[in-house]
Amino acid sequence: MKILVVGAGATGGYFGALLARAGRDVTFLVRPRRAAVLRERGLRLTGSGEDEVLTPRLVTADRLTQPYDLVLLSVKSTALEQAVEDLAPAVGPGTAIVPLLNGLRHLDVLNGRFGKEAVLGGVAKVITTLNDEGDIVRLAPLAVLALGEQDGGASARTEEIRTVLAGAGIDASVSPDILASMWHKWVFITTLSTVTCLMRGEVGDVVAVPGGSGIGPAVLAEGAAVAAAAGYPVPESERDLTTALVTRAGSTFASSMYRDVVSGFPTEVEHVFGDLTARARALAVPTPLLDLATAHLRVHQHRVGARR
Template identity: 55%
Template sequence: MKILVVGAGATGGYFGARLVQAGRDVTFLVRQGRAGVLRKRGLRIVEADGETVVEPNLVEVEGLTGTYDLILLSVKATALDAAIRDFAPAVRPGTLILPVLNGMGHIEALVERFGEGAVLGGAARVVTTLNDEGDIVRIGGPHLLTYGARSKPAPEGLAAVEEALTGVGFDAVLYDDIVEDMWAKWAFITSIGAVTCLMRGSIGEVAAVPGGVGFAEAVITEAAGIVAAAGHPIPEAALEFMRSTVTTPGSPLTSSLYRDLVAGQQVEVEALFGDLLVVAERVGVPAPLLGLTTGLLRVHQARVTGRE
């Protein structure tokens, strides 16, 4: 199976590198700046127990030729439109697109461009970031990729995708109910984002102050209530995991949203929070904490984009 990874950043680069290590036929579609870093240093993963370096097969947009069987799409929501234009020539009848973006809005854009049957559902759970050298730093925790057909019958080629993603250096799980998992992931990541961005600190720092745990639990209740009212209730075991994650004493965990915020970079405010507020209004669920987070991030986003 020929795999094209679109987005060799902290998430796509991590999963793509593990696929390369497992012997899969992987090419990374990258911009010129990222290509220069990867050609100089290799695709490097830094973990607590050491470093892993792979020499990636790279292609830039102008050099993209031929088509691929699977496209693993991992870009920020703000870069989605440009990414679609970039990888569109690589799509043929039968190509499957596995997006691991945040939120749900990207599905509509992909289906509109490539058709219902071409677009799988997916969710990534991995805590990674890029350091100053452009290396991928895995902070710890799970490295899980869930995926599956969003409707039945499943598209042809899904079995081949499962084979390609099995036995690699991360956990990959084929879900029958991938859409439900995507909604749960949406609630989870907005909750972590709200807690860390509003409080300007890690989960452990928030939990350590009076009222911090109660605040974090209130955020979880709000986000979970929205998705449940929209018809996607989160199972109790998953809810308990979410609560424990955002209230763990001493946890160094932050969200990628928070890290982008403090670094003065663009943030995925609309894909994560703006879209969820639209859902909340539609189902009639109050969302004061998520609304406050949205306003804060919109001000930041306007400031950043105004400089560019």
């Protein structure tokens, strides 16, 4: 199976590195600047007991000329439109695209460009980041990937992809309802990001102040209400897990969006928050805390844009 990983950041870079380490036929589609870093330093994995340097096969958009069997799309939503154009030559009649973005808006973009039959749903849960040198730092053991047909159910191609991923040491599964899985992660991400971005602190910092332990559950209730109204209720077990994570005393847990905010980087506010709150309005679900977080992140985005 010829695999193209679009993006070699914290998520795509990590899963792509596992595929490369296992000897899979994997190529990374990267921007010229990232390609220069990877050619100089290699693809480096550190943290959680990992310390490895790989020499990845790289390609830039101007040199992409052939179709691939599998495309793992892992870019920031702000780079989605350009990534779609860049990867187009890699999509042939039998190509399967597995996007690993948060939210759901990207499915509309990909379906419109390549056709729904080429696009699977995907959910990645991995706690990684890039350090100042561009190395991938694994911050916690969690690293799983789920995929599935947009219409639900398993298929020969999803099982084939799962087998290839699992054979490379990736904890991969086929979800019987991938859209539900994507909704549930969306609720989790917006809950954690609201707590940490709005309060400007890690979970433990928020929980340590009077009233702080109630913020996470209140935001979770809003997001879960939107998901339920859309037809994808969050299971009680997942709600309990999220509640525990956002109310844990002393926790250093924080969202990647929080790290972007404190570093002065752009965020995925429209793709993750703007789209969710717009759906909430359409479904007549009140979301005051999510609305506040959206406004807060939009102000941050405006300030970042004004400096560039």
